[in-house]
Amino acid sequence: MRHSFLDKYSDLDSPLHRMDLRLKLGAFLALLIVFAAVPMYWEVVVAALILLTGLFLLAGIPLQYVARRALVILPFLLFIIVFIPLFQEQTWLVAWHTFARAVCSVLTLILFVSTTRFVVLLQMLDELGMPRMIVQVLSFIYRFFFVLIGELERMELASRARAPRRGKMYYYKALSRMLGMLIIRSYERSERVYQAMQLRGYDSEGTDA
Amino acid sequence: MTALIEFEHYRYRYPDGTPALNDLSFRIQKGEQVGIVGPNGAGKTTALLALSGLLFGEGAIRIEGETLERRNGKHFRQSVGLVFQNPDDQLFMPTVYEDVAFGPQNLGWDKGRVDEAVKAALQAVELEGYQEKSSHHLSSGEKKRVAIATVLSMQPRVLILDEPSTNLDPHARRQLINLIESMDITTIIAGHDLELILELCDRALIMAGGRAVGDGSPRSLFRDRFLMEKHLLEVPYSLRSRTEQAY
Amino acid sequence: MHIPDGFLDTRTILTTSAISAGALYVAVRKINQHFSPYKVPLMGVLASFAFVAQLLAFPVVGGTSAHITGAVLLAVILGPYTSLVIIALILVLQALLFQHGGILTLGANVLNLGVMGSLLGYLIYRIKRNFLMAGVASFLALVAGGVCGAAELAISGRLPFHAAVISMTSAQAITGVVEGFVTFSVLAVIQSVRPDLLSLEKI
Numbered sequence: 001m002r003h004s005f006l007d008k009y010s011d012l013d014s015p016l017h018r019m020d021l022r023l024k025l026g027a028f029l030a031l032l033i034v035f036a037a038v039p040m041y042w043e044v045v046v047a048a049l050i051l052l053t054g055l056f057l058l059a060g061i062p063l064q065y066v067a068r069r070a071l072v073i074l075p076f077l078l079f080i081i082v083f084i085p086l087f088q089e090q091t092w093l094v095a096w097h098t099f100a101r102a103v104c105s106v107l108t109l110i111l112f113v114s115t116t117r118f119v120v121l122l123q124m125l126d127e128l129g130m131p132r133m134i135v136q137v138l139s140f141i142y143r144f145f146f147v148l149i150g151e152l153e154r155m156e157l158a159s160r161a162r163a164p165r166r167g168k169m170y171y172y173k174a175l176s177r178m179l180g181m182l183i184i185r186s187y188e189r190s191e192r193v194y195q196a197m198q199l200r201g202y203d204s205e206g207t208d209a
Numbered sequence: 210m211t212a213l214i215e216f217e218h219y220r221y222r223y224p225d226g227t228p229a230l231n232d233l234s235f236r237i238q239k240g241e242q243v244g245i246v247g248p249n250g251a252g253k254t255t256a257l258l259a260l261s262g263l264l265f266g267e268g269a270i271r272i273e274g275e276t277l278e279r280r281n282g283k284h285f286r287q288s289v290g291l292v293f294q295n296p297d298d299q300l301f302m303p304t305v306y307e308d309v310a311f312g313p314q315n316l317g318w319d320k321g322r323v324d325e326a327v328k329a330a331l332q333a334v335e336l337e338g339y340q341e342k343s344s345h346h347l348s349s350g351e352k353k354r355v356a357i358a359t360v361l362s363m364q365p366r367v368l369i370l371d372e373p374s375t376n377l378d379p380h381a382r383r384q385l386i387n388l389i390e391s392m393d394i395t396t397i398i399a400g401h402d403l404e405l406i407l408e409l410c411d412r413a414l415i416m417a418g419g420r421a422v423g424d425g426s427p428r429s430l431f432r433d434r435f436l437m438e439k440h441l442l443e444v445p446y447s448l449r450s451r452t453e454q455a456y
Numbered sequence: 457m458h459i460p461d462g463f464l465d466t467r468t469i470l471t472t473s474a475i476s477a478g479a480l481y482v483a484v485r486k487i488n489q490h491f492s493p494y495k496v497p498l499m500g501v502l503a504s505f506a507f508v509a510q511l512l513a514f515p516v517v518g519g520t521s522a523h524i525t526g527a528v529l530l531a532v533i534l535g536p537y538t539s540l541v542i543i544a545l546i547l548v549l550q551a552l553l554f555q556h557g558g559i560l561t562l563g564a565n566v567l568n569l570g571v572m573g574s575l576l577g578y579l580i581y582r583i584k585r586n587f588l589m590a591g592v593a594s595f596l597a598l599v600a601g602g603v604c605g606a607a608e609l610a611i612s613g614r615l616p617f618h619a620a621v622i623s624m625t626s627a628q629a630i631t632g633v634v635e636g637f638v639t640f641s642v643l644a645v646i647q648s649v650r651p652d653l654l655s656l657e658k659i
Contacts, residue, residue, distance in 0.1 A: 032560050037466050072555045073460045079623065098614055101462030106555050109461070113552050119303040119343065121552075131484060133496060137545055139303045140500025141507050146345035147297050148508045168515060175512065176638050180645025183505050183529075187653055190501035192298040194494045199261055200359065201286050201315030203493040301497070 009061050009114045016059040016115040021124045028112040032105055040100035052107045059115050066114075070106050077102060118142060144189070152182055211274040212236040213367060213395055214260065221252075221259060221266030221419075229255040230266060231419035237367075237395065244406030244427055245399040247416035248441035253399040256416070257369055261291045273366070287316060290365030294372040296344075296352035305331070305347075305355050306340035312363040330362035334388060350381025354388065368392070372400040403431055403445040415440055457605055457627060458550065458565050461558025465612040472608060473563030479571050480544055483537035490659050499534070503542040506530060510546060514634045522631040527573025528594040529639045532581060533646075535658030539574035540566075564608050568601035576600055587647070591640035595632035602628030 010017070016024070038044060056066055077099060122142070126135045155178045197203075214237040221230040230252045237243055245253050258264045260272075262282035270277040272285050293299045302308040309330050313323040331337050334354040344352060353373065360368065370389070374382045382405070389396060389409055398406055406413060407427050415423030415430060417440040423430050431437060432448045464472075487495070506526040513521035530539035544566045550556040557565045577597030581590050605628075606620035614620075646653050 029559075032461060032558075035462065036464075036469065036560050069555060076457070076460055076463070079627075094614060098462055102460050103462070105461030105558055105560075109551070109555055109559060119341075122303060133484070133487065133491075133499075134541075134545065136496050137500045137503050137542070138549070139307075140301065140497065141504045141545065141549060142303050143301055143344065144501055144504035145507060148504055152508060152512075172514065172634075172637060173641065175514065176641030177645055179509055179512070179638065180642040180649070182508070183502070183533075183642060184646060184650050184653065186501045186505040187498070187650070189298060190497045192293070192295075193301050193497040193501060195258075195263055196293060196299040196301065197311075197493075197497060198263060199286060199291055200312035200363065201283070202311075203283065301500075 009059075009065070010117045012060050012115075014059045014115070016055060016111075019115075021116065021120060022128075024112065024116065025124070028108060031108045035101050035104045035108065040097045040104075045100045045104065048104045049107075052104070052111060055111055056107075059111070061111075061114050066107065066110055069110050070103065073102050073106050144186075147189075148182065148186060151185060152178065155181065210238065212271070213239045213241075213273060214397075215269070215271040216256070216260075217269040217271070219256075219259065219266060219268035219270060221255060221264060229419055230259065233268075233416075233420050235414055235421050235424060237397065239366075239395055241412055242396045242410045243398070244410035244413040245397060245416055246401065246403060246406065246413060246442060251416040251440075252419040253416055254371055255419075257291055257371055257397075257399060260369070261289050262286060287312075287363050288366040289369065290360035290363060290367065291369045292353075292356050292360050292371065292373065294375050296349070296356040299356045299359060300344040300352060303343055304340065305336070305342050305344065305358075308344065308355060309340075309358045309362045312359060316363065326362045326364065327358075330358040333361055333392065334358045335384075348381070349376050350378070350384060353377060353381070353385060357388075365394075367395040367397060369397045370399070372402070373398060374400070374402045374405055403427075403442075404447060407431065407445060407447065415442070417441075457568075457602065457624065458547070458557030459561045459568075459605060459608065460555070461560050463558075463612065463614055464561055464564055464608055468608050468612045469560050469563060471563075472561075472567050476544070476563040476566035476571065479540060479575065480566070483540045486537040487541065487659050490657065495538075499538060499542060502530065502534065503545060506542055507546050507549065510550070514638070516630055516634065522634045524631075524635045524638050525569055525573055525598075526639075527569060528577040528581060528590055528597055528635075529642055531574045531578040531658075532590050532639075532643065533653060533656060533658075536574050536578035538659050539578070540570045543570040543574055564605070568604045568608075572601035572604060573597045587640050587643045590643055591636035594639040595629075595636040598628045598632035598635055599625055 035048070053063070056063060119139075119142075122135060122139050125138070126132075159174055159178065194202075216233050216235050219230055219233040220228070222228050233252070233256060245256070247253055255264065259266060260270060260277075262277055262285050265279050265282070272288055275281070277285055300308050302311060306327060309327045310323050313326045318326065327340065328337070331339060334357050336351065336354055336358065339347075339351070339355070344355065347355065357368070357370075373385060373389075377385060386405060386408055389398075396409070398410060400406070410427050413423070413425065413427040413430050414421050415436070422440060423436055428448065431445055434444050437444050509526050510523055513523065515521045525543065527539055527543050530542055534542075544562075547557060547562060547565050547569065551559050551562060551565075573594075577593045580593035580596055583589060602624040603621060606615075606617065606624040609615050609620045609624075610617035615623075643654070
């Protein structure tokens, strides 16, 4: 399957990968708060970037990959910058601060996520006392993501094989119809999954939320 | 000797009224390897669901002498291990370990016992070391074996496989056949893969119209062209005489 | 629009987080009050569906494309509180996996997309309870979410309010049309193939 549910580099081995998850999560959140609250002087930004780059290298994650993923926030940044002329003098300062905060935060996020296996994150949430229902729903989203993407791809292939591409309206209608079928199939799958859960004693343990 | 499984004049109608099982009766003894064949709509899957306590109809189903009823249905979940046709319906946890451990955990076993059961089940399906893998990274053959492991970990009395060879390439199918052969457990295999049933089962039941219409050795049943065609099946290629091969 | 980290000030982060946390707390409690074991796989697989659906790109103008949230769709099928929880979880995953929206700004995004979509959208839908209304509700909910986002950005000093509102609402209006159309169409498909899905218990 082409789609890596972000798990791309999370199976590597480095001090960051091996770090205790609770500690890592704490550090991660602390950094995010720092970047949100501290004024972004040149020195702060440079120090942050050096720190983050160093950590990426330590974790063995290619910087090119990081840069590509960080580009995700670009549309929003451009969106804000486009409207600068409408604002008063503090414009560039505000834009700079926003830019710096956004970049440092997203890099921190990428660092955390690339050094953490999703399933381990789920287990930790469970241990931290997250409501069972929440953890279970998250793990289902993860588990069935690939199954559903596969079904969607097959539907798309089938529809493309049967009809030539026409207009945008047609595309919208076709896509909506596929989503409709996908949601129905998803519901039916959930019925079978529930049966499978029951077969392995799920409802014998009483309500589990 | 009390049969391990007994259906006695069992009837079941779907909520919309269509009859699915109509006076189904048969017995399975401990240690038997039984195949259940029949056309689509014969009620094979319905019978398996009823045996697993997911449906309740009229008549009796007895497991080791005890009658299966709504109020004690859940009690039998451990004894009967049903493996669905599609592993994606049965593997719903992020990792193999969690899927195989799900059953034992629900049975209330302590961590040590759960870990042992998981290890043993994965060994039985020849997938030791797969515990941390995620199901979506597995091949269809591996997924099928994990699905079997999820049921084996509960240490059931009988293993039931519904259309087990679906979507398996010849190599995976061969592995599956070898695996089932090596396991020492009462087994029921339902499906259309007659050759597989011929290889693995010492007894076969033909179901049609919600009841059993044939019961005997797979070879003699499947070779009976009249019987097979009457129930919308056909004589498997390996059993056809030279003159019949053209069919 | 998912607001990334760095775009909101601390005060706004705290306020929106408190509002969203409160809404989620109520939602989880409501769901637990009406809990049945089958709801876990139901919520789980439909949440996975919504997550996948949100990845689909609907081309709009030029090279840009819009994505749907499915908040009102889920609310019509499963109920507003269930929809809110699902949307919130999807936002968490999108932030973590795709950096689509930030972590500290989750409160704001849950408010703009979840509370506005699942709760307000459902309220609007309830006016008429037909598919057309569902489409309209999706549109309005998205625009409302845009206004909230604009307010959040303005209060954080990133943009003046009028500029923020104009830009956010116009963007959300375009996305809203797509969302309204898709919500309507998907409900129509469900009605024709498996209408019983529209009679599920709604929490």
